[in-house]
Amino acid sequence: MTIEYVDAGEAINHSQLSTMPHRAPDVTRGINYDRILQARNESHNWITYYGDYDGKRYSLLDQINVDNVKDLKVAWIHQSSATGMMASTSTYAFEACPLVVDGVMFVTGWDGLLWALDAVTGEQLWRYKHAVPFDVTLCCANVNRGCAVANGKVYMVTQNAQLLALDATTGEKVWQKTIGDVRAGESASLAPLVVKDTIITGSAGGEFGVRGHIDCWDLETGEQRWRTYTVPKPGEPGSETWPADGEAWQRGGANHWVTGTYDPELNLYYAGTGNPAPDFDGEVRQGDNLYSDSVVALDVDTGEIKWHYQFTPHDLWDYDSTMEMTLFERDGKKLLAHFDKNGYMFVLDRTNGELQHVTPFVDRIDWGAITRDGKFMPRKYPDKEGEPCHFFPGPAGAKEWTHASYHPEHDLFYVPVADVGATATRRRREFKEGMPYWGAAVEVDVDNMAGSISAFDSHGEEKWRYRLNLPMAASTLTTAGNLVFAGTPTGEFLALHAETGEELWRFQCGSGHHSSPSTYTVDGKQYITVPVGWGGWLEGIVPGMSGQGKGASLITFSL
Amino acid sequence: MTIAEDREALLAEIGGQNKAAIGAVLGTGSIAKASERPDGTMEATIRIAEDALAWEPSVLVLPHAGTVELTIINDDKNTHACLLPSNGDRKFIGLLNHSKGRATLELDGPGYYWYGSPAGNDEGRGLTAAIVVSGEVPPEAKLDRPAQPRP
Structure with missing residues (x-):
């Protein structure tokens, strides 16, 4: 007898x-280019990745200040962890910078997650979850650094190289574009940046021998406006820095995997680029390998590279230069500051890329040296097959992707510094699409490591240092309250005096920090919010902490 | 050490409940390919056999990215559920004893995804299976470079 189901x-x-x-309330409807141009002037919100186009990560809010920060308390916690089996199950991390618009917070997680939260109560208003393949190629973990908002939408990229536009009131998808080739090893992790009526993204995958690119998309339709490759083809400017008769340029890396900054007067987007591929085997890619490890200044309307400056020519240490290019002014000059993985702080004229000065910002640098006027002198690198080479800083750099902040009143940069070395042993391998293409065995020192939050003025003079026993691996935030906020690998969230580095407050968050905190006010009350969730490329950043345990919380503080 | 020729025999040992292990080892069951309608929508049936605590097929292959309509059948005499990947949100369905339901999924490709029964430790006992999406990314998303060697 058949029984009906x-x-x-x-x-x-x-x-x-x-x-x-x-x-969610329709708060992003009125966010447009004009408002983002004035983002710092609405410091009650945090409407773009760095808080403003200039990358300073500086807020005008001062309700929480040096006098009362000792009274800072947890206002609410948002928790989420992995559900089911997902890519990078053991290494996913919470790396985002939360955006806040008129009381609504938009924050991305790992594995295609984006939450809209009530910024006062932490209530989850809606959730978007993209389906990310389990086998997606990720060099360093299942992470995402943030979203963008404009015209009633929220924009994010996914680990499998998709760009999504979501309705900011419901979280429903409006459009989706494929922006990379996962079979080639491409992925995406940066927060997109809205500029004019477009949105700018970049690709990840430099450890898999892809060809890096920066893309510009129509904000409303997702139609592509331009794509600029960061490794030139034969015959294009810069191609002379690659072997003339080889295939190296096709696999040259130079990915733009951290959000750039933007000068509206110059109409230039400042994009940092990553390592050349293979990371440690330079013999197969003779030459300077432009535009790897560089800042490229792109005309935002055309994508044309107007100028570039290469921080590590012919990189042999995995010294990406993707981290922020902070825009500031000094003596009437438009300048750009950059703290590179190679251990040096660079200040450039951002109108033309002319170097102003170079200064080391970490204690131990022995891969070589760069003089104050920019002369590049490599000394130690893995150039013989099978022969170990130890060098400082290691491949995670003297500063990883996590961001410095800049306090314009004090002319001080607050830099998350990592001081750890590594051994690379060159091991040549044949290129195969989608497979890791490092050209070395790499072991980062598991002990003998240090770190700090260090304050440098724009001339490169160190003004104070808050010392840690571990490398720093999280962005700093500074405010007009004369404060610097920073999270440590061991979970402490710190408030330091912006002028002296004195510790004024701390809270143990229960997991290490590897994200970018932000601040906002709602109904006149200031909040500090920080994603907490230890993970990522820990064997490169802090290998001695890779067994520390995981977490996945967004913690928001107020007085 | 056992050599490759014994694969089927070894799989028979570890497949099913309370054999070599406590539950069925993931990915050791059957494999099937979804069918495709003229409009490109794909169709397939996944089911739980009695006392199997495993999805049949344990690997479902989709020929390309897009929309797949699943028929989901629980032939078991116990209650289970199904939590599936789909762009936008995971799809959930409760599966009473001897029940049948449907799910419509939107998936990117290429790549593969796991899904399971989020009840007790159904996922660990064997009710975790894969959906494999074949194909390539759209031509406009490919890198501007000559074809490269693949493994």
């Missing part, structure tokens, strides 16, 4: 089984 119906969205209202 019980009708189980149609599968529903998992988030229907929750208390979230699936709706």
Whole structure:
């Protein structure tokens, strides 16, 4: 006898089984280019990745200040962890910078997650979850650094190289574009940047021998406006820095995997680029390997490279230069500051890329040296097959991707410094698409490591240092309250005096920090918010902490 | 050490409940390919056999990215569920004893995804299976370079 099946119906969205209202106030409708140009002047919000186009990570808010920060307390916590089996199950991290618009927070997680939260209560308003393949190629973990907002939408990239535009009130997808080739080893992790009526993204995958690129998309339709490759083809400017008769340029890396900064007067987007590929085997890619380890200044309307400056020519140490290019002015000059993985602080004229000066910002540098006027002198590198070569800083750099902040009143940069070395042993390998293409065995020192939050003025003079026993691996935030906020690998969230580095407050968050905190006010009350979730490329950044345990929380503080 | 010729025999030892291990080892069951309608929508049926605590097929292959309509059948005499990947949100369906339901998924490709029954330790006992999406990314998303060697 046949028994009829019980009708189980149609599968529903998992988030229907929750208390979230699936709706957020329409706060991003009025966010447009004009407002983002003035982002710092609405410091009650944090409407773009760095808080402003200039990358300073500086807020005018001062309600929380040196006098009362000792009273800072947890306002709310948002928690989420892995559900089911996902890519990088053991190494995912919470690396985002939360955006806040008129009381609504938009924050990305790992594995295609984006949450809209009530910025006062932490209530989850809606959730978007992209399906990310389990086998997606990720060099360093399942991470995402943030989103962008404009015109009623939220924009994010996914680990499998998709760009999404979501309705900011419901989290429903409006459009989706494929922006990279996962079979080639491409992925995406940066926060997109809205400029004019476009949105700018970059690719990741430099450890897999891809060809890096920066892309510009129409904000409303997702139609591509331009793509600029960061490794030139034969015959293009810069191609003379690659072997003339080889295939090296096709696999040259130079990925733009951290959000750039933008000068609206110059119409230039300042993009940092990553290591050349293979990372440590320079013999197969003779030459300077432009535009790897560089800042490229792109005309935002055309994508044309107007000028470039290469921080590490012919890199043999994995010294990406993707981290922020902070825009500031001094003596009437438009300048750009950059703290590179190679251990040096560079200040450039951002109108033309002319070097102003170079200064070391970490104690131990022995790969070589760069003089104050920019003369590059490599000394130690893995150039013989099978022969170990130890060097400082290691491949995670004297400063990883996490960001410095800049306090304009004090002319001080607050730099998360890592002081750890590594041994690379060159091991040549044949290139195969989608496979790791490092050209070495790499072991980062598991002990003998240090770190600090260090304050440098724009001339490169160190003004104070807050010492740690471990490398720093999280962005700093500075405010008009004369404060610097920074999270440590061991979980402490610190408030330091911006002028002296004196510790004024700390809170143990229960997991290491590897993200970018932000600040905002709602109804006149200031909040500091920080994603906390230890993970990422820990064997490169802090190998001695890779067994520390994981976490996945967003913690928000107020007085 | 056992050599490759014994693969089927070894799989028979570890497949099923309370054999070599406590549960069925993931990815050791059957494999099947979804069918495709003229409009490109794909179709497939996944089911749980009685006392198997495993999805059949344990690997479902989709010929390309896009939309797949699944029929989900629980032939077991116990209650399970199914939590599936899909762009936007995971899809959930409860599966009472001897029940049948549906799910519509949107998946990017190429790549593969795991899904499972989020009840007790169904996932660990064997009710975790894979959806493999074949194909290439759209031509406009490929790198401007000559074809490269693959493994």
